Amino acid sequence: MKKLFVIICLLLAAGCGAGNNEYNAVAFGDSNTRGANYPIRDYPENEKWVNLLNLSQQGKVTIYNAGIGGETTEDARKRLEKDVLNRHPETVFIMFGTNDAVVLQSGEPRVEKKRFEANLLYFIDEIRKNGGHPVLITCLPIVEGNGKDKLYYSRYEKIYYDAGKGARNWHNSYNDIVREIAKREQLPLIDHWRNMVRAAGGDTDSDLIASGLIDPSGNHMTPKGARILYQAILDSGLLK
Template sequence: MRRFYQLLQIALIAIPLLAMRQDKPLRVIFFGDSITQAGVSPTGYITKMTEMLKAAGQDSQFELAGAGIGGNKVYDLYLRLEDDVLSKKPDVVFIYVGINDVWHKTSSGTGTDPDKYVKFYEALIKKMKAQNIRIIVCTPTVIGEKNDNSNAQDGDLNEYSKLIRDIAKRNNLELCDLRKYFGDYLVKNNPENKDKGILTSDRVHLTDEGNKFLAERMMEALVKVK
C-alpha cells in the first residue's frame, strides 16, 4: 500500500500538468489479450487505475478503456486495430501482447515466430503513428513465477522482451518493461520459488495483487512528464 500512495503523490503532481495540455479527457486504450480483457473487471488493473485517478481527483481528465480479447496474439491485434482502436481516436495506446505468441507455441503449436512478431508489431506502430497516437509498448510478463529462470517459457519470453525493447528504441517509443518489473518483484517476494500464487493465479493471469502491481507500473508510464 505504501507504494500505492507514493504513486498517488506522483500523480497529483504529474497528472495536472498533462491535463492542462488538452481541453478534453485524455483517451487511453489498453490493447492486448485476456490479461487486458480482465483488466476492466471489478478487480482488474484498468479498473484499479481508474480508482487511482479518482483518488487523485483527476478521473475527469482521463478516459481509460480496455481492448483486450482472450487468446489474442500480435496478428490478432493487427486485424482488429481499425475497429477496436483507431476508430476510437485515442490519444494514448498501451500495446501489451506477447504471452500467447510465446505460450501457444507449446500449448497448441500456433505461436508467432520472432520475425513475424516484429513485422506485425511494427505494422501496428506505423498505423498508430500515422494518427499521432502516443504509443507505450509493454514487454510480456510471465508464464510461471519461478524466479530462477527455470519456467519453461522463460527463454522465449526473454527473447521476445528483447525484441520489444529493440522495437521501442528503433521507433523512439516509450517502454513499460513489465518483464523486468515482474522479475524484480518475484526475486524479492517469492522466496519459496513457487510457480504461481504471487502475482498470478495460474502462472499467467493476475491475482488482485498482480493487478494492483500492474496498475502501478502502467500508471507510472502514463503520467511520465518529459
C-alpha cells in the same frame, strides 16, 4: 454511493462513458489486458489494471479496454482499426506476446518472432499515423511448474519448450523483441516482466509462486500482479 461509483467507473472502462467514441487511451492486448481470468478466479473486477487506472484518473483520463483473451498480434491486426484507431486515443498501451509465443505440437510458435515484430511495427505505424502515441508493455514471467504444481505446463507440453531453455526463457525472448523495438523506435516502455521479477525477489518458479503475483494458470496476473502494472503506468506520467 461507493458501490454506485465503482459501477459507473467500470462502465467507463468497458466503453460506455466517452462521447463520440473517443478515448484518452486504449489498452490493446490479450487476456492480461482484458483481465479474462478474473471471473474464473473470483477476483474483484475493479482490481483489473485498466479499471484501477480509470478509477484513479476519474475526470481526467478515460481508458478503453481493448483486450481479448487468447489473442495473438496476428489476431489483433484484424481489429486494430475498429477497437483502437476509430476511438482516436492519445495513448495506446500495447501488450502482446503471451499467446504469440505458445509453441504448438508442430514445434513452431503460434506467431514466429519476425512476424511478431512486424505486427508490432504495424500497430505502431498505424497508431502514429492516427495521431496517437504508442506505449509498449512486456508480458509477465511465466511460472512453468513441476511436480504437483504444473501451472503453465499443465496446459502446454514442457518438451516443446526444451529447445528454448524452458517456457519462461522462451517467452522472455519475445519480450526482448518488444524492448528492442521500444529502443529503436524511441517509444516509452513499461517493462512489466522486470517489474514483476523485482517485486518477486527473483525469476524462479519458487520466487514467483511465493510472490502471489501470478494465478494458478502460470501466465495470468492476480490483482496483486495487476497493481504492479497499474502503479508503473501511474508512475511513468504517461497519462498526464
